[in-house]
Amino acid sequence: MVSLLAKSPFPDYEASAVTGFCGNSLDRDALKRPDRAWFDAQWARADAACLIFCADRPVLDVTGARPKADLPASRAADFGTDMQTTVFLGMQEGKPLFAALAGTDDAAIEAMGPYKLIDLRSLARQGVMTPPELGALAQGRSLSHWHDRHRFCANCGAPTRIAEAGYRRDCDACGAKHFPRTDPVAIWLTLSEGHVLLGRSGRFADSMYSCLAGFIEPGETIEDAVRRENFEESGVRIGRVAYHASQPWPFPASLMVGCYAEALTSEIQMDDEELVDCRWFSRDEVAAMLAGSHPEGKTVPPDMSIAYRLIRDYVEAGW
Ligand SMILES: [Zn+2]
Known part of the structure; x- marks a missing residue:
């Protein structure tokens, strides 16, 4: 029997490029991650933006015609974010984009201004975000969840601290290094x-x-x-x-x-x-x-x- 799969009928087509959450266009600049001074300088830039997550949902500014997830990084502290869970996602058209976890709850955020929290499945289905925005939100959501659940060392139980711009958490008590999964x-x-x-x-x-x-x-x-x-x-x-x-x-x-x-x-x-x-x-x-x-x-x-x-x-x- 000749296999149905013997030859791909899609020689020039990358199916991964066209599904939801697949359009991430950030330059992750991974080689810069060990440089804390570089991270701090990017965070301090006037054009730095941050995706803020409240558990699994991003905070969206709904002032304009389209919801906007990349809020000014200078406003992140208003949502009770913490640099121990603030991650550098990458450069978006030359501007740094971060993700952080809110320290306040849904009701407090929605009372702060024209903000709404919408889950990523709904955002992807509604087609209100561009593919690069959905890709960045997926990266930010997965990393933020990992930081939220890895505040303590799985090896010895001591508190961990953020390292490598958010792509590692280190335990100073036992020396273990934990990587996002x-x-x-x-x-x-x-x-x-x-x-x-x-x-x-x-x-x-x-x-x-x-x-x-x-x-x-x-x-x-x-x-x-x-x-x-x-x-x-x-x-x-x-x-x-x-x-x-x-x-x-x-x-x-x-x-x-x-x-x-x-x-x-x-x-x-x-x-x-x-x-x-x-x-x-x-x-x-x-x-x-x-x-x-x-x-x-x-x-x-x-x-x-x-x-x-x-x-x-x-x-x-x-x-
Ligand atoms: Zn440890």
Whole structure:
């Protein structure tokens, strides 16, 4: 049997560049991170900006026609931010951009001025931010969450302090150095001749079906994780797996690794703790779901998601 995945139909196309949170255009200037004097000088610049997070939501200035997340760094202290959780994200058109955690609550922030707190999923779906803004917000959100949860050393319990412009936390008591984590999650579209396997989680909107997904475990390749998870969730065995696209997923710090997977078997034995439905869909049916014209009203995830990208590119590829 000739593999469906033997040759990519997308030779000049980088699917990772077009999903939500993928448009980060910051120059991270990582080589400058050890230089504290350089950090302080950037923070003091009149054109420095800062994304302020209140738990998982950014503070948005809603004065203008479009919400604005990059607030003047000189105003950060008004939100009760602290330099122990203030991170340099990168240079945006020559201007430094930082992220920091607010020390006050939602109500106090919304009472301070024309500010609103909106979660990143809603911002990505509403299309009110540009791709570079969403990319920077994803980076800021993941890093801010990590700082918030790593104020104390996992090795000895002593307080940690920020280092490397926010890309490390050091413990002075035991000398441990802690680095921000990124958690890889495999997400894949399982293919059989003319059909794909989609599932429904109980958390989804009633009509929506999506690709299967699961955390990649320690000691596992991406391909092995896809084969294991697909079998656990659907009972379908997988052979070949091919990478297609990735997406930063700041909830709180995942990297979605999107693949296509070739089914070796077709019988479904669904894990009913993970899924409420799992079935094969024909290419025509999936095309109708993408177009919003499925006769039973079934849908796929929104176009900012990597699941949408995997499904759409499958239909376009004509596998
Ligand atoms: Zn320690």
